[in-house]
Amino acid sequence: MTSGRENWKATGQGAGKMSVRELPASPSVQLGTLKAAIFDVDGVLLASPHEHAWREALNGITDPNLFTTGMYQAHVAGKPRLAGARAVLQALGVPDDGRLAISYAERKQKWLEYLIQAGDVEAFTDALRLLQTVLSLGWPIAAASSSKNANDMMRSVRRECGQNLLEVFDVNVCGRDLPRGKPDPAIFLLAAKGLGVPPAHCFVVEDAPSGIEAARAGGMTGLGVARHNDAASLRTAGADLVVTSLDDVAVDELAEGRIARTPA
Numbered sequence: 001m002t003s004g005r006e007n008w009k010a011t012g013q014g015a016g017k018m019s020v021r022e023l024p025a026s027p028s029v030q031l032g033t034l035k036a037a038i039f040d041v042d043g044v045l046l047a048s049p050h051e052h053a054w055r056e057a058l059n060g061i062t063d064p065n066l067f068t069t070g071m072y073q074a075h076v077a078g079k080p081r082l083a084g085a086r087a088v089l090q091a092l093g094v095p096d097d098g099r100l101a102i103s104y105a106e107r108k109q110k111w112l113e114y115l116i117q118a119g120d121v122e123a124f125t126d127a128l129r130l131l132q133t134v135l136s137l138g139w140p141i142a143a144a145s146s147s148k149n150a151n152d153m154m155r156s157v158r159r160e161c162g163q164n165l166l167e168v169f170d171v172n173v174c175g176r177d178l179p180r181g182k183p184d185p186a187i188f189l190l191a192a193k194g195l196g197v198p199p200a201h202c203f204v205v206e207d208a209p210s211g212i213e214a215a216r217a218g219g220m221t222g223l224g225v226a227r228h229n230d231a232a233s234l235r236t237a238g239a240d241l242v243v244t245s246l247d248d249v250a251v252d253e254l255a256e257g258r259i260a261r262t263p264a
């Protein structure tokens with residue numbers, strides 16, 4: 001684990017991708033109890049090609065351009081593949097969605113594998129910096145994505161020392177078969193258990209409302225990163241703090257076990 005505490009150098013095109021929109025200041029929301037972190041992968045650590053794959057796989061079913069980023073965030077992000085397929089088809093009003101969902105999910109997976117192979121995975125450097133901060137504090141960290149492709153995508157992000165992103169985590173529960181996906185807290189509770197840290201001492205970094213709901217349902221602090229102008233929905237989901245860049249998380253407060261925004 002010690003080799004996981006070195007500095008990052010993000011790889012991949014567009015590694016500096018992050019929002020710069022500022023949000024109003026909000027007070028510190030936790031009373032110094034945090035000592036572990038759980039990171040969602042898609043949309044938090046990586047700009048992964050899930051949305052792209054869902055859209056491409058719609059060819060032959062309906063107009064792919066009807067599938068918007070907002071639709072992806074609201075109905076699909078964080079869900080297991082088949083549930084995501086059903087949600088897309090229902091959101092688009094496609095008849096016979098129950099029957100089509102299975103083949104749509106399979107096509108989406110083929111597209112995703114193709115896009116990952118093609119290198120269509122980018123790291124968010126603000127997330128890598130927050131990860132590095134947490135590592136520097138000596139806190140244990142977990143990766144918790146519903147996606148069975150998260151591991152392959154994290155392996156594709158390499159550090160200068162040759163280590164890949166997946167190797168940095170103390171616990172990895174990505175792609176585990178669980179009875180229910182987010183917003184059920186099962187995946188985060190499994191991560192906290194693996195870390196050996198009570199949920200109340202964990203904070204979860206999420207970009208999807210369903211993920212924030214899962215964190216809060218599990219008794220954890222929810223840090224929302226609004227990369228898609230969706231801060232309001234993350235707040236509605238119960239996020240303790242919402243930022244548009246993870247660089248806005250105050251490092252000195254975090255060192256004291258609290259999540260707060262960096263003062264303007």
Ligand SMILES: [Mg+2]
Pocket residue numbers: 040041042043044077078206207208211
């Ligand atoms: Mg996500």
